[in-house]
Amino acid sequence: MRLLITGSRGQLGRALERLAPGFGHEFVGVDLPELDITDAEAVRRAVEAASPDAIVNCAAYTAVDAAESDEAKAAAVNGGAVSTLAETADRHGIVLLQISTDYVFDGTALAPIREGQATSPQSAYGRTKLAGEVAAARARRHLIVRTAWLYGEGSNFVGAVRRQLDGGNRVLRVVADQAGCPTYAEDLASGLLRLLDARAEGVVHAVNSGATTWYGFAREIVRLVGSDAEVVPISTGEMPRPAKRPAYSVLDTSRLAALIGAPLPPWQDALERHLRAGR
Numbered sequence: 001m002r003l004l005i006t007g008s009r010g011q012l013g014r015a016l017e018r019l020a021p022g023f024g025h026e027f028v029g030v031d032l033p034e035l036d037i038t039d040a041e042a043v044r045r046a047v048e049a050a051s052p053d054a055i056v057n058c059a060a061y062t063a064v065d066a067a068e069s070d071e072a073k074a075a076a077v078n079g080g081a082v083s084t085l086a087e088t089a090d091r092h093g094i095v096l097l098q099i100s101t102d103y104v105f106d107g108t109a110l111a112p113i114r115e116g117q118a119t120s121p122q123s124a125y126g127r128t129k130l131a132g133e134v135a136a137a138r139a140r141r142h143l144i145v146r147t148a149w150l151y152g153e154g155s156n157f158v159g160a161v162r163r164q165l166d167g168g169n170r171v172l173r174v175v176a177d178q179a180g181c182p183t184y185a186e187d188l189a190s191g192l193l194r195l196l197d198a199r200a201e202g203v204v205h206a207v208n209s210g211a212t213t214w215y216g217f218a219r220e221i222v223r224l225v226g227s228d229a230e231v232v233p234i235s236t237g238e239m240p241r242p243a244k245r246p247a248y249s250v251l252d253t254s255r256l257a258a259l260i261g262a263p264l265p266p267w268q269d270a271l272e273r274h275l276r277a278g279r
């Protein structure tokens with residue numbers, strides 16, 4: 001296959017570019033400033049020029065808190081631009097692979113969330129990503145993959161914890177009442193490529209196996225880097241942030257496992273590989 005990867009210099013885009021050749025796929029990667037996906041004419045030209053079999057949209061406005069005061073911009077990137085991608089995919093008869101988020105859920109679920117469960121975003125980011133799902137679903141051939149708590153080469157929670165440790169902070173206060181699935185961009189990228197190979201369509205949840213809290217995630221990072229820093233559990237209320245996060249957004253990945261033959265590896269194993277890779 002030939003892939004057009006938008007947002008190619010983000011965490012997921014980079015991982016996809018590393019792995020695509022191993023799956024026998026060619027790719028064209030584009031990101032700001034050479035392609036702004038909110039520029040409809042530029043999107044049409046880029047698809048025309050790349051002549052791909054699939055558009056893999058990794059471009060997004062991902063600043064969850066900033067989106068609260070900048071929803072119009074977030075909506076243009078996460079929602080409006082996806083309409084253009086969907087129309088362009090249809091014009092070329094190709095697949096649109098759109099990445100979405102666990103933040104489309106409200107956090108009230110009591111068990112891992114399946115693809116068909118009701119969405120109810122609680123933040124501007126979540127609303128705009130849901131608009132992106134609706135737009136992508138208008139493409140005749142679409143695959144919408146919801147992931148969560150992503151880290152890889154770029155700015156993310158793992159890097160933030162490491163910076164605290166490197167800066168000499170011996171006590172980390174981390175939220176312990178939000179549960180989710182930390183997900184390694186490399187493992188997600190591999191899952192996406194296998195989903196494309198399987199000709200999967202519709203909505204699929206793709207996260208590393210298992211679940212934890214941000215507190216549990218931080219403790220594992222501290223343990224794996226061999227630090228003796230203390231991680232102190234705190235409540236969401238003790239760390240007010242502009243955007244509301246779901247208290248529980250663990251995603252059920254049975255559909256992914258059925259489509260590609262196995263679930264993604266456990267999150268602890270993924271974290272260890274990420275830290276060893278030193279990216």
Ligand SMILES: NC(=O)c1ccc[n+]([C@@H]2O[C@H](COP(=O)([O-])OP(=O)(O)OC[C@H]3O[C@@H](n4cnc5c(N)ncnc54)[C@H](OP(=O)(O)O)[C@@H]3O)[C@@H](O)[C@H]2O)c1
Pocket residue numbers: 006007008009010011012013031032035036037038057058059060061062077099100101102129147148149150151154155
């Ligand atoms: N990160 C997470 O925890 C998380 C969780 C769940 C789902 N997701 C979803 O997973 C996907 C990949 O996330 P990620 O963590 O890889 O994101 P990322 O690292 O923030 O990368 C997104 C890329 O898109 C680019 N971009 C932003 N606006 C653009 C525009 N108008 N036109 C073209 N490119 C644009 C960004 O460029 P600049 O850096 O220059 O802005 C960046 O290179 C996104 O759909 C995201 O919503 C992420």
